[in-house]
Amino acid sequence: MATLEIRDLHVTVEADNATKEILKGVDLTVKQGETHAIMGPNGSGKSTLAYSLAGHPKYTVTSGTVTLDGEDVLEMSVDERARAGLFLAMQYPVEIPGVSVSNFLRTSATAVRGEAPKLRTWVKEVKEAMSELQMDPAFAERNVNEGFSGGEKKRHEILQLELLKPKVAILDETDSGLDVDALKTVSEGVNRVRESGEVGTLLITHYTRILKYIKPDFVHVFANGRIAASGGAELADKLENEGYEAYTKGGPVSG
Numbered sequence: 001m002a003t004l005e006i007r008d009l010h011v012t013v014e015a016d017n018a019t020k021e022i023l024k025g026v027d028l029t030v031k032q033g034e035t036h037a038i039m040g041p042n043g044s045g046k047s048t049l050a051y052s053l054a055g056h057p058k059y060t061v062t063s064g065t066v067t068l069d070g071e072d073v074l075e076m077s078v079d080e081r082a083r084a085g086l087f088l089a090m091q092y093p094v095e096i097p098g099v100s101v102s103n104f105l106r107t108s109a110t111a112v113r114g115e116a117p118k119l120r121t122w123v124k125e126v127k128e129a130m131s132e133l134q135m136d137p138a139f140a141e142r143n144v145n146e147g148f149s150g151g152e153k154k155r156h157e158i159l160q161l162e163l164l165k166p167k168v169a170i171l172d173e174t175d176s177g178l179d180v181d182a183l184k185t186v187s188e189g190v191n192r193v194r195e196s197g198e199v200g201t202l203l204i205t206h207y208t209r210i211l212k213y214i215k216p217d218f219v220h221v222f223a224n225g226r227i228a229a230s231g232g233a234e235l236a237d238k239l240e241n242e243g244y245e246a247y248t249k250g251g252p253v254s255g
């Protein structure tokens with residue numbers, strides 16, 4: 001069973017010629033089949049955690065460990081992390097001019113699976129996944145994220161998730177900017193992947209509304225660069241009623 005283990009993770013970024021510590025000792029274990037929600041105020045470091053796990057070069061790990069099935073993730077390149085089974089759906093997906101969705105998906109699948117998917121089954125696979133996500137087939141020929149609406153970007157992220165079948169999926173604010181219908185469609189996509197029982201999901205969110213559609217097994221409050229409290233789904237209800245204030249006192253919160 002795949003397990004992602006984060007131990008006492010400290011991460012800095014360079015900003016305005018200064019080194020700023022953003023993650024201040026994150027501890028978290030995500031096992032295949034589990035869904036963890038990470039909830040916290042803006043600027044608490046949630047995206048920094050996601051980027052650090054994915055290997056973004058802007059984020060420097062100064063101490064701590066991250067392992068996937070005992071393998072040192074921090075030693076891996078971005079590509080190696082993807083091949084090892086880590087997947088990140090970004091809060092702000094980037095445009096890739098000149099690369100069609102169709103080419104992008106096939107290249108990604110080839111990289112992750114270690115061989116090109118068989119064309120006939122692949123085309124069917126993509127078509128079905130797109131239809132389930134209520135995406136127009138013509139979408140496949142558009143350039144990645146170029147001129148996509150917020151909802152289209154998020155659907156495209158979940159399309160990748162469904163096709164790449166990672167061991168651990170990090171979904172950074174997949175709910176942001178979605179209307180209720182899009183939120184439902186996107187959540188259903190995430191739930192299809194979860195139902196396989198083969199993926200561990202780290203659902204990063206600011207709001208509780210997505211948790212009405214995706215039921216987490218564990219909820220963690222993220223504040224000031226670390227996990228301030230952990231509990232079950234009931235913790236999300238508590239946050240909905242009481243906000244984050246109780247967890248952010250005594251430390252600066254920006255953003």
Ligand code: ADP
Binds near residue numbers: 013022040045048
């Ligand atoms: P969240 O996702 O919880 O809103 P972020 O991880 O995006 O929080 O940001 C946490 C803090 O780190 C903020 O103060 C933000 O300005 C800072 N930060 C994050 N990424 C960078 C970066 N690439 N350069 C400079 N500062 C950054």
Ligand code: MG
Binds near residue numbers: 008010025
């Ligand atoms: Mg520490």
Ligand code: MG
Binds near residue numbers: 046047048172
């Ligand atoms: Mg963020």
